[in-house]
Amino acid sequence: MFRTALRNVLAHKARLLMTVLAVMLGVAFVSGTLVFTDTLGNAFRNQSAKSYDNIAVAVESPARDGQEAGIPASALKKIEGLDGVTGVTGRASGFAGVADEDGKLIGVGWSNRGSNFAPGKDGKDTAYDFTEGDGPVKGSQIALDKATADKGNYQVGDTVRVATTGPVREFALAGIFTTEDGAVNAGGSLVLFDTAVAQEQYLRPGYFHSLSVAAESGASADRVLDGVEPLLPKDSVAKTADEWAADEARDIESGMSSMNTMLLAFAGIALFVGIFLIANTFTMLVAQRTRELALMRAVGASRPQVKRSVIMEALVVGVLASVVGFGVGLGLATGLRSVMNSFDLKIPAGPLVISPTAVLAALGVGVAVTVLAAWLPARRAAKIPPVAAMSSVHATASAKSLLVRNIIGAVLTAAGAVAITAGAAAEDGGSGRMIIGLGAFLALIGVIVLIPQLAHPVIAVIRPFLTRGFGVAGKLAAQNAVRNPRRTGATASALAIGLTLVTGLTVLGATIGQAIDRTTTDNMRADYSVTMSSGHALDESALTAMKKAKGVEAISPQQASFVKVDGEDVAASGVSGDAVDKVFNLPVVSGSMGNLAKGQIAVAEKTADSNGWKAGDTVPVTFDGLGKKDTKKLTIGAIVEENEFVSPYVLPREMLAPYEEKPDIREIWVKMDGGETAANEQALVDALGNNPGITVSDKQDIREMLSGIINMMLNIMYGLLGMALIIAVLGVVNTLAMSVFERQQEIGMLRAIGLDRARVKRMIRLEAIVISLFGALVGIVLGAFLGWAIGETIRGSIPDYELILPWGRIGLFLLLAGLVGVLAAMWPARSAARLNMLTAIKTE
Numbered sequence: 001m002f003r004t005a006l007r008n009v010l011a012h013k014a015r016l017l018m019t020v021l022a023v024m025l026g027v028a029f030v031s032g033t034l035v036f037t038d039t040l041g042n043a044f045r046n047q048s049a050k051s052y053d054n055i056a057v058a059v060e061s062p063a064r065d066g067q068e069a070g071i072p073a074s075a076l077k078k079i080e081g082l083d084g085v086t087g088v089t090g091r092a093s094g095f096a097g098v099a100d101e102d103g104k105l106i107g108v109g110w111s112n113r114g115s116n117f118a119p120g121k122d123g124k125d126t127a128y129d130f131t132e133g134d135g136p137v138k139g140s141q142i143a144l145d146k147a148t149a150d151k152g153n154y155q156v157g158d159t160v161r162v163a164t165t166g167p168v169r170e171f172a173l174a175g176i177f178t179t180e181d182g183a184v185n186a187g188g189s190l191v192l193f194d195t196a197v198a199q200e201q202y203l204r205p206g207y208f209h210s211l212s213v214a215a216e217s218g219a220s221a222d223r224v225l226d227g228v229e230p231l232l233p234k235d236s237v238a239k240t241a242d243e244w245a246a247d248e249a250r251d252i253e254s255g256m257s258s259m260n261t262m263l264l265a266f267a268g269i270a271l272f273v274g275i276f277l278i279a280n281t282f283t284m285l286v287a288q289r290t291r292e293l294a295l296m297r298a299v300g301a302s303r304p305q306v307k308r309s310v311i312m313e314a315l316v317v318g319v320l321a322s323v324v325g326f327g328v329g330l331g332l333a334t335g336l337r338s339v340m341n342s343f344d345l346k347i348p349a350g351p352l353v354i355s356p357t358a359v360l361a362a363l364g365v366g367v368a369v370t371v372l373a374a375w376l377p378a379r380r381a382a383k384i385p386p387v388a389a390m391s392s393v394h395a396t397a398s399a400k401s402l403l404v405r406n407i408i409g410a411v412l413t414a415a416g417a418v419a420i421t422a423g424a425a426a427e428d429g430g431s432g433r434m435i436i437g438l439g440a441f442l443a444l445i446g447v448i449v450l451i452p453q454l455a456h457p458v459i460a461v462i463r464p465f466l467t468r469g470f471g472v473a474g475k476l477a478a479q480n481a482v483r484n485p486r487r488t489g490a491t492a493s494a495l496a497i498g499l500t501l502v503t504g505l506t507v508l509g510a511t512i513g514q515a516i517d518r519t520t521t522d523n524m525r526a527d528y529s530v531t532m533s534s535g536h537a538l539d540e541s542a543l544t545a546m547k548k549a550k551g552v553e554a555i556s557p558q559q560a561s562f563v564k565v566d567g568e569d570v571a572a573s574g575v576s577g578d579a580v581d582k583v584f585n586l587p588v589v590s591g592s593m594g595n596l597a598k599g600q601i602a603v604a605e606k607t608a609d610s611n612g613w614k615a616g617d618t619v620p621v622t623f624d625g626l627g628k629k630d631t632k633k634l635t636i637g638a639i640v641e642e643n644e645f646v647s648p649y650v651l652p653r654e655m656l657a658p659y660e661e662k663p664d665i666r667e668i669w670v671k672m673d674g675g676e677t678a679a680n681e682q683a684l685v686d687a688l689g690n691n692p693g694i695t696v697s698d699k700q701d702i703r704e705m706l707s708g709i710i711n712m713m714l715n716i717m718y719g720l721l722g723m724a725l726i727i728a729v730l731g732v733v734n735t736l737a738m739s740v741f742e743r744q745q746e747i748g749m750l751r752a753i754g755l756d757r758a759r760v761k762r763m764i765r766l767e768a769i770v771i772s773l774f775g776a777l778v779g780i781v782l783g784a785f786l787g788w789a790i791g792e793t794i795r796g797s798i799p800d801y802e803l804i805l806p807w808g809r810i811g812l813f814l815l816l817a818g819l820v821g822v823l824a825a826m827w828p829a830r831s832a833a834r835l836n837m838l839t840a841i842k843t844e
Contacts, residue, residue, distance in 0.1 A: 019281045022274035022727045023321035023366050029267035031329025031362035036336050041256040043350035047180050048248040052241035056215035056224045059238045070207030075231050082227045084219035089118045090208035092198040095534040096191040097693035099161040100152045105692040110534050111188025116198035132156050133175030136194045141174040148189035149176045163693030164201045166539045180348055271369050273494045277731040278373035280490045286381045298386035310378035318370030322363045409449030416443025424792035432793040440786050451489035455482050458774050473759045477766035488771055491735040494728035495775030503783025505717050510806040511791050513710040515798045521699050523645040526583035526669035527676045529697045538665040549687035551680050554582035554671040560664040561656050564622035573646040574653035583669040587641040591615030595637025602638040602650040615639050625659030729820050736768055736828035747832055748841040757833040764829035769821035776817035
């Protein structure tokens with residue numbers, strides 16, 4: 001039976017090609033994901049371990065701006081005097097952005113860093129290898145990483161404009177170095193300052209954020225740690241280098257695990273779609289070999305032997321496709337690494353990691369999926385009676401089996417719909433989404449089981465358009481599409497799964513995008529928002545500078561802070577009381593935002609209702625900071641509608657000033673005389689000293705930023721789901737090819753009575769389009785339902801939430817589905833049109 005199975009595989013190479021491709025793509029996705037994440041994780045772990053080379057103990061201090069943060073230089077001196085310690089390096093670090101020749105920021109804002117050059121007794125800093133010049137030894141000098149210097153066309157001796165949280169400054173470039181620093185690998189930049197300059201910018205003179213302690217060869221790191229800990233401030237955290245490296249390795253493992261899970265989820269979707277293609281292929285092969293299998297039964301083959309023969313064919317195909325797929329996956333992993341490097345997201349050097357787990361998982365999944373998909377066709381093959389050898393037509397499914405199938409499908413679909421609806425109505429969004437996920441799985445399985453039954457009514461809606469528009473070819477295409485509902489349903493299922501996910505994501509993305517856009521821009525009366533490109537807080541000097549800009553009508557920072565109300569820590573937004581009503585549009589339930597200029601506060605409606613407060617009431621607010629702690633009775637001057645724009649408590653920033661050394665200003669909002677104009681924007685840019693680290697955005701910029709983030713996420717999802725849709729296309733090609741093969745005699749008769757080659761091609765193309773549109777319609781309806789349900793679970797956290805059905809994109813999905821049908825039909829249609837009439841008529 002094994003030889004028979006192998007012979008059948010070799011005899012049907014072309015027909016099994018689609019199955020091989022489907023399994024190969026799925027396995028490539030699985031193996032590529034596992035190898036890529038293993039390689040990435042190993043590279044970053046090695047990089048992390050390398051950063052602790054020649055270090056016994058490392059110390060970190062919370063990077064806060066308050067007086068208690070930081071490690072004093074006096075502690076560093078004491079640690080240097082410990083037995084066994086050969087040196088201590090202190091680092092002060094934070095944001096630093098470098099301007100290119102056009103004044104634009106080099107690198108990605110959040111990964112642009114600055115630190116201090118910390119030379120040892122030999123004048124070298126072991127963390128950096130200088131290729132040109134040397135480290136900065138004066139306050140007017142800096143050094144740059146080589147990638148940043150190359151992007152800015154900077155040479156040693158050039159003047160470089162550098163932005164930190166304060167005003168932009170100019171420095172002389174003293175040296176260029178190479179580094180494996182994570183910020184540079186992430187596409188950012190690294191600027192090295194003289195130690196005194198770095199401390200002044202990022203902390204305060206004489207203090208460091210972290211220390212690296214080197215010890216004599218053979219010295220016990222634990223013993224050095226015991227000596228270091230008593231010399232540190234209470235907020236500092238000291239560990240041996242091995243402990244830090246282990247912690248970072250765990251963090252890296254956790255990060256890689258999340259990426260791994262997401263990518264494997266999409267690989268699973270691709271393989272799930274592939275199951276329908278594989279099952280369809282083997283079902284058709286079994287149907288074509290009815291007489292052959294019946295003859296095997298007649299000459300003595302038992303049912304288990306016939307079943308094993310079909311499964312053995314699947315096993316051979318699965319092993320072959322999995323091996324090829326694993327090889328393609330290795331190429332995919334290498335390609336992903338190159339793509340990341342081309343986007344300046346450099347991965348640390350290291351070998352491609354091929355773990356036994358990756359090999360076994362990829363090959364095991366490929367083989368298991370193929371055999372599982374072929375099991376039902378194998379079971380049907382085993383039931384073929386010997387008498388079927390007398391006929392080329394195998395028995396059709398019984399009414400009882402179809403009834404059972406429809407009942408199971410209806411029950412699963414109904415259960416899924418109920419679960420999705422219940423999840424949408426759940427009060428807890430997290431548990432609601434889990435219920436929706438379960439419901440989506442049940443509904444999808446139910447629809448797949450029912451899809452042959454849906455073929456007739458859905459295609460009946462399309463049939464009149466085909467008949468009127470394409471005549472006989474259209475009528476025949478519609479009839480052929482429903483001739484074998486099971487085959488049509490299995491083919492359409494692959495497209496339905498992919499488009500269910502794509503449509504659900506699109507509906508959700510469009511709805512959230514518009515809601516966030518409306519919430520943000522509708523709450524703005526300001527013309528411009530000013531932020532740090534790094535996401536860090538703005539310096540007070542930026543606010544002072546913009547107040548002097550020409551055309552400024554009103555200006556207010558949005559300052560993040562925390563206070564205590566009735567003994568509970570709450571988030572508060574600090575604003576300028578005299579400008580808040582001019583830059584924000586916060587709908588007032590009662591009172592007036594103008595009262596903030598009188599020293600009163602505003603409270604969100606839900607917060608006020610939960611505490612039984614109304615405008616005019618007083619509440620105890622405790623301020624704690626800089627060694628002061630005061631409780632004040634403050635009057636509620638306004639109650640505003642709930643929004644995501646400001647915190648539930650809005651205070652005049654003057655109240656917060658005595659308790660904060662450095663305010664946490666995330667945005668500054670500016671209202672200009674004359675509104676949004678190029679001249680007004682330039683006036684703000686000029687007032688800020690043309691600082692490359694600061695972004696000035698109008699309302700349209702904010703909209704594009706928000707929509708850009710959402711669209712980028714959607715495009716990533718579309719790209720990952722593309723694998724499933726490619727397999728779905730292969731399924732349509734496979735179905736049409738087998739359909740043409742089965743209908744050779746019929747096509748020959750049609751050609752003989754006058755149907756020309758052009759109309760034969762048109763018939764096959766239209767059949768493909770009908771099947772594709774059928775699957776697309778099912779997927780779009782189910783996807784829109786899922787998008788609505790998931791949206792309901794987040795409605796409470798997004799004000800002004802309203803379901804949006806992006807009809808333009810839905811129309812595009814239908815158009816693409818039709819295009820899929822046209823492309824999938826090219827080869828089968830050409831084969832059908834080229835059939836010899838006489839030969840085809842004689843075919844049994």
